Amino acid sequence: MEQQESLGTVLVAGAANLTIALAKLVAGLISGSAAMLSEAAHSTADTVTELLLLVSVRRGSRPADRRHPFGHGKAGFVWAMMAAVATLVGGAGFSITHGVHEISHGEELSNLTPSYIVLAVAFAIESVSLAKALSQLRSQAARYQIHPVRLVRTTSDTALKAVVFEDTAALVGLVVAAAGLLGSQLSGSALWDGAASVAIGLLLLVVAITLIQSNLSLLIGQAAPQRIQTGIRAVLLASPEVEDVVELLTMMIGPGSVLVAAKIDFRDEASAAGLEIACDEVDRRLRERFPGIRQVFLDPTPTLRR
Known part of the structure; x- marks a missing residue:
């Protein structure tokens, strides 16, 4: 539009x-x-x-x-x-x-x-x-x-x-x-x-x-505006399957079009099948919240705890 x-x-x-x-x-x-x-x-x-x-x-x-x-x-x-x-x-x-x-x-x-x-x-x-x-x-x-x-x-x-x-x-x-x-x-x-x-x-x-x-x-390869990055992080953290956002990267791949790549620490109790469902659900929520998102790549990554 x-x-x-x-x-x-x-x-x-x-x-x-x-x-x-x-x-x-x-x-x-x-x-x-x-x-x-x-x-x-x-x-x-x-x-x-x-x-x-x-x-x-x-x-x-x-x-x-x-x-x-x-x-x-x-x-x-x-x-x-x-x-x-x-x-x-x-x-x-x-x-x-x-x-x-x-x-x-x-x-x-x-x-x-x-x-x-x-x-x-x-x-x-x-x-x-x-x-x-x-x-x-x-x-x-x-x-x-x-x-x-x-x-x-x-x-x-x-x-x-x-x-x-x-x-x-x-x-x-x-x-x-x-x-x-x-x-x-x-x-x-x-x-x-x-x-x-x-x-x-x-x-x-x-x-x-x-x-x-x-x-x-x-x-x-400019990142998405900060307000969008903040919103994406908020959507990720609000998802019940997500424990933490380890790293979030974004890039504008066209006018109004955003690519999202994130390392996500999912909850430990999630199975392999559960992770697939969780990734698909997070992808859907992100696209609903930000229609400009064209690509979403999620990498299950545990948070390094000292």
Whole structure:
């Protein structure tokens, strides 16, 4: 269900960014504004990002097969990483270099009215896209009973995280671009417009690096969030067959998908047949409590007592 929601969120964001990118490009060419051209590059990079995130959602949702017994969930992290790199290179790189060029050469701006109109319309469209992403974020936060801000920091749903970060950055970038245009118009100096372009690039740089670090951690083998680990341990200890949890290991194997491996000290009176039944029962309880759990491996291990 979360993957279906993420797919809808990505499609809305992609359509919005493509429309906005074309409008910003036209306005930037008319005005000669570096900030507007940077915003066009920003929206173009976001459009490429949404396409890569779309691939991420589709590839990551493929079922497990013989060659990939744990599923294709981590493919979603790979494509989300590529999307973050696209933002870094296409958006941040162009914005910073073009802004520095304008500051150095002081290009004269012309008719800025189309730019202001495009920025206002873009702000409205980006707001709709962000509202869609925030709606999904609040829905998931309510499902997991945590604050939305905490969820967006820890979620393995890389598509949702990318859209929230990039749409937020887009709205901030639009305000910065408008401030740069207004500053240049009032002062007659292109310095403000160039500085706005650099600021937009730095904003995208921060977003891209944050998303790259997040996806890199998931690709390496990030553990499930602490609240889930705590919940898993509580379910295990609450099981009447379990004496103690010797060791608990978890790993995110896809957006919202968790692998659990635990060394369990079962009660001594359990027979071999009883252990099989107990493991099956514990597995069932874990999956009922946490639907995101895809694989459970339990190793009967006695607690070392000194």
